[in-house]
Amino acid sequence: MRTLYLTLKYTAILLWSAFVIFPFLWALTTSFKTANGVTGGATWIPWVQYEPSIVGWQSLFGGAGGINVMQPFANSLIVTLTASAISITLGTLAAYALSRFSFKFLWMRNSDITFFFISQRIMPPIVLAIPFFLMLRTLGLLDSLPGLILVYVALLMPIAVWVMVDFFNGIPRGLDEMAWMDGCDPVTTFRRVILPNAVPGLVVAGMFCLIFGWNDFFFAFTLTFTQTQLLPVAIVSLNSSVTPWWALSAAALVSIAPLVVLAFVVERFLSKGGLAGAVR
Amino acid sequence: MAEIRLANLAHAYGNGSYALKPLDMTWRNGGTYALLGPSGCGKSTMLNIISGLLKPSEGRVLFDGQDVTDKDTGARNIAQVFQVPVIYRSMTVADNLAFPLVCRGVPAARIKARVTAVAERLGLARHLTARANRLTADQKQLISLGRGLVREDVSAVLLDEPLTVIDPQMKFELRKTLKEINREFGLTMVLVTHDQNEALTFADTVVVMNHGEVIQAGSPQELFDRPATAHVGTFIGSPAMNFLPATVEGDLVVLAGTGLSSPLPPGSGSLTFGFRPEHVGTTEGMALDGRIARLWFEGAEQVASIEAAGHVFRARLPGTTASVGDRLSLRLPASALRLYRDDRLVA
Numbered sequence: 001m002r003t004l005y006l007t008l009k010y011t012a013i014l015l016w017s018a019f020v021i022f023p024f025l026w027a028l029t030t031s032f033k034t035a036n037g038v039t040g041g042a043t044w045i046p047w048v049q050y051e052p053s054i055v056g057w058q059s060l061f062g063g064a065g066g067i068n069v070m071q072p073f074a075n076s077l078i079v080t081l082t083a084s085a086i087s088i089t090l091g092t093l094a095a096y097a098l099s100r101f102s103f104k105f106l107w108m109r110n111s112d113i114t115f116f117f118i119s120q121r122i123m124p125p126i127v128l129a130i131p132f133f134l135m136l137r138t139l140g141l142l143d144s145l146p147g148l149i150l151v152y153v154a155l156l157m158p159i160a161v162w163v164m165v166d167f168f169n170g171i172p173r174g175l176d177e178m179a180w181m182d183g184c185d186p187v188t189t190f191r192r193v194i195l196p197n198a199v200p201g202l203v204v205a206g207m208f209c210l211i212f213g214w215n216d217f218f219f220a221f222t223l224t225f226t227q228t229q230l231l232p233v234a235i236v237s238l239n240s241s242v243t244p245w246w247a248l249s250a251a252a253l254v255s256i257a258p259l260v261v262l263a264f265v266v267e268r269f270l271s272k273g274g275l276a277g278a279v280r
Numbered sequence: 281m282a283e284i285r286l287a288n289l290a291h292a293y294g295n296g297s298y299a300l301k302p303l304d305m306t307w308r309n310g311g312t313y314a315l316l317g318p319s320g321c322g323k324s325t326m327l328n329i330i331s332g333l334l335k336p337s338e339g340r341v342l343f344d345g346q347d348v349t350d351k352d353t354g355a356r357n358i359a360q361v362f363q364v365p366v367i368y369r370s371m372t373v374a375d376n377l378a379f380p381l382v383c384r385g386v387p388a389a390r391i392k393a394r395v396t397a398v399a400e401r402l403g404l405a406r407h408l409t410a411r412a413n414r415l416t417a418d419q420k421q422l423i424s425l426g427r428g429l430v431r432e433d434v435s436a437v438l439l440d441e442p443l444t445v446i447d448p449q450m451k452f453e454l455r456k457t458l459k460e461i462n463r464e465f466g467l468t469m470v471l472v473t474h475d476q477n478e479a480l481t482f483a484d485t486v487v488v489m490n491h492g493e494v495i496q497a498g499s500p501q502e503l504f505d506r507p508a509t510a511h512v513g514t515f516i517g518s519p520a521m522n523f524l525p526a527t528v529e530g531d532l533v534v535l536a537g538t539g540l541s542s543p544l545p546p547g548s549g550s551l552t553f554g555f556r557p558e559h560v561g562t563t564e565g566m567a568l569d570g571r572i573a574r575l576w577f578e579g580a581e582q583v584a585s586i587e588a589a590g591h592v593f594r595a596r597l598p599g600t601t602a603s604v605g606d607r608l609s610l611r612l613p614a615s616a617l618r619l620y621r622d623d624r625l626v627a
Contacts, residue, residue, distance in 0.1 A: 174366040177333055182380035182427060183354040192379075196370030 024253075031056045031250035038245045056246030059238070060254065069254060072234035076220075077258070079145060079230060080213035083152030087209050088202065090153070091160025096190055098161070099168035100176065114165050117158040129222045136223060143227045151219050156209040163208065167201030168194070207266055214259060231255050282343040282435040282468060283309045284330060289339035291325055299325045301493040302338065307436075307485075309344075310466040312459070314483035316473060316515070322492035323472045327438050330470065331358045343435050354383070357435045359428020361442040365420030369413040373404055376412045377426045384431075394430045401464075402426050402457070418450040422457070429465060436468040443478060455482060476516050488512050506618065508625050510554065513618075519557050519583050522593035526551040526619065533619060537589020539567030540612065542619050542627060549622040557583060559616035560595035566617070568593075568610040575604050586610070 029044055030037075032052040043049035062068040094117075097103075098110050105113060132151050133142070141147030171194060179189040195202075220230035229237075235251040238244060283306065290302040300322040307313050315323035328334035330341060332353035340349045348356050359380075368376050374395055381391045399405045402422045407415060412423060421442050428437045439458070443451045459482065462469050473479050479486045480500040487497040488511075496508035500516075507513035513521030526533045526540075528551070534541040535553050542553075560568065570588030577583070581598045586608070595610060602608060619627040 172364070172366065174362050174364065175368070177331075177353070178360065178362070178366050178424070178427075179368075179379075179383075180333075180353045181331060181356075181358050181360050183357070183383040184379070185354070185383075188383065193368055193370075196368075 024256075027249040027252050030245050031247075031253060033246050035242075053246070056244070056250040059244065059247040060250050067234060067238065069231065069234055069251060072229045072231045073254065075145060075228060076214060076231040076255075079148045079152060079220075080210060083149045083156055083213050084206060084209035086149070086153045087156035087160045088206055091157045091205065092164050092195075092198070092202065094157075095161050095164030096168050096194065098165050100173070114161065117161040120154070120158045125218050129219070132219065132223060143224045145228055148220065148223060148228065148230070151223060152213050152216070155216070155219070156213055159208045159212065160205045163205040164198065164201050167198055167204075171197050203266060203269055207262065210262055211259060214255075283307065283345075284436060284468060284470075285342040285345070286326075286330075287340045287342060289326075289329065289336050289341065291322075291329060291334065291336045291338070298492050300329070300336075301491075303494045305487070305494070305497065307468060307470070309468055310462075311485060312462050312469045312471070312483045314471045314473060314479035314486045315489060316476060316479040316486050317489035318474055321489045323489050324440065325492075326489075327360075327440055327470065327472050330436070331360055331438055332356045357431060357433060358438060359425070359431070359434050359436075360438040360440060361421055361424040361428075363441040363444050365417050365424065365445070367412040367415075367420050367423050369411070371412055372408065373399070373410055373412050373415065373423060374408040376423050377404075377430055380427050380431055391430075394432075398426045398429045401429070401461075416450075418446045418454050421446065421454060425458070425461065428467075429461065434467065436470060439469065439471040441473055442471075443473075443475075458482065476518075480516070486516075488515065490515075504556070506625060507554070509623050510552065510620060511623075513554055517556060517558075519578060519594045519596075521554050521556050523552050523554050523620070524591050524593060526553045535589075535591065538569070538591070540617060541566065542614070542617055545619065545621070545626050547621060547626075552620040552623070554618040554620055554625075555593075555612055555616050557594040557596045559612060560593075560597075561611050561613070562609065563611060565611035565613040568612050569608065570610065571607050572602055572604050575602075584608075 025044075026042065029046070029050075032046065032054065033050055034053045034055055037043065037050035037053075046052040060067070060069045098114055103110055103113055108116065132154075136142045136147045136151070139147070141150065175193055175197070176189055179193045180186075184193065215232065216230075217232040217236070220233050221236075224230070224233065232255065235248065235255060238247050238251060285306045286303060288302055288304055289300070290298060291300040292298050315326060317323050325334065329336045332348070332351060332355075336349065340347050342348065343356065368379060371379070377395045377398060378391045381394060386394075395408070396405070399408055402425065404419065404422060404426065407419065412420070415423070424442075425437065428434045442458075443454060446454055455478070458469065458471075461467065471479065471482050473482075480503075484499060485497055486500055486503055488495045488503065488508075490511050496503060496512050498506075503512060503516045507516065507521060510521075510523045513523065524535055527536050528534075528544055529541075531544045532541045533544050533551055533553075540553060568586075568588060570586040570591075570593075572584045573587045573592065574585040575582055578596075581596055582600055584595050584597050584600070584602075586593055586595055588610075618625060
């Protein structure tokens with residue numbers, strides 16, 4: 001019975017793994033092919049089924065008919081990391097305030113204000129494109145990294161606030177009160193007492209921010225022209241009348257790499273029980 | 281260590297009705313006090329006002345004569361043990377104990393000495409390097425207590441139903457520790473509880489509260505002997521005190537059909553007799569004969585529900601051989617009879 005259970009379990013896991021890995025595998029093999037290799041159905045075994053070539057990879061680093069993705073890659077990294085860091089910092093502070101103090105702005109109370117934050121993400125992005133464009137133009141920040149960082153903070157901070165408000169609400173208020181009684185000022189209370197308990201929330205919020213920031217194409221596309229290019233835009237610009245599948249596949253793998261690293265880091269954190277029993 | 285004075289204190293939340301009705305009280309330095317009452321009676325409100333988490337809408341709070349009403353909770357130097365153990369989960373036991381001193385900028389060497397001494401006293405010494413959230417609930421409560429003890433000048437230790445979530449066998453131990461600490465350190469301790477047993481065994485002075493009002497403050501003996509209202513008589517003592525409607529006959533108040541009587545006090549209002557089941561005897565006093573309607577064990581002794589001339593009351597009958605239906609010749613000493621007018625003790 002137990003053997004049967006294990007067999008079924010591992011079969012299911014294997015099937016699912018194959019299902020998930022398949023697109024990556026396909027992208028990987030395709031990135032080493034040329035025009036001849038991609039026609040006539042899927043092929044998997046190099047040298048036997050197709051002749052491997054590094055043309056696709058070369059085109060990513062300034063090779064013939066390609067572009068250099070290093071600069072867009074670095075840009076994306078700078079914009080995503082900076083915007084995420086700012087969003088998490090501001091969002092966490094805002095969330096702590098919303099969780100612990102009562103606010104009233106016009107008719108809005110704490111829950112309305114929290115919803116106001118997240119409502120920024122409910123509208124279709126296209127609604128924001130023109131206002132963002134006009135604002136950045138006024139500030140002279142169109143087609144620049146600071147401008148993109150500013151826009152991404154506006155997009156990512158609601159996520160941080162949303163995740164962290166919920167998380168802080170789960171941390172008993174008694175903890176704050178006890179720290180005050182121990183003679184701790186509010187800032188130290190937040191930093192030394194509350195924040196260490198909120199690490200799992202920070203990890204989740206950080207993960208969301210990094211993924212959303214890294215994957216955004218729309219704003220990176222509408223708010224930049226020639227000077228500043230982010231990776232998703234650069235990848236699309238590889239496309240031409242004849243789709244260079246090999247170069248696109250290589251670029252896709254490059255753009256996925258940071259997220260794979262992130263996934264591994266978060267997974268390690270999760271498996272160490274970082275999220276379990278954090279509160280109470 | 282401080283004397284706590286609550287001067288004309290009262291608190292009303294937004295809607296204007298009193299959560300804590302006006303009161304005036306002084307709690308002596310080094311005393312043990314219990315705030316006893318059902319949930320929602322205002323005892324936690326009172327505690328939060330003392331600790332500074334809540335600012336009273338009326339009156340002042342004074343520590344050793346010094347007005348601290350407008351001071352925040354950190355400046356009052358209070359320690360509190362909450363109902364659900366609250367500890368700094370992310371820190372070790374040692375860091376937990378040290379935190380109040382760290383926050384107050386005490387030198388590191390002094391902190392270490394205090395933490396070691398307090399941990400030793402509370403039996404936490406061998407857990408000092410452990411993560412605080414790995415400890416059991418009663419140990420966590422000791423950590424909370426310890427965070428007060430490390431400060432030699434702590435004004436008072438407030439205990440907000442600290443034993444509720446503790447295992448029964450550890451409850452007794454923890455209560456004993458609290459009492460010992462009170463004697464050794466001379467700390468003013470205030471215990472909030474809804475458990476009369478806990479209050480009566482812990483405190484020198486029990487403050488009975490109901491509906492936001494302090495009904496009576498006194499020693500456990502006073503509360504037992506002379507409850508100020510029927511509420512106190514019912515809440516304290518088990519089985520509860522008997523309360524029977526009295527009638528006026530000339531210049532006497534009597535319990536119709538029995539031998540109970542007392543002089544008529546001046547004034548008007550509905551009169552009630554009160555007496556403890558423990559004080560009903562068989563030898564001397566006023567006649568209170570009746571028939572046993574029910575009989576049950578409470579503690580080591582039998583308690584009977586007695587019917588007498590249309591009244592029903594409870595009596596403790598140690599060592600009785602009587603059974604249900606028997607008529608008993610009972611007596612109540614005059615000194616044990618209390619008279620209430622409109623639910624307030626008059627004699």
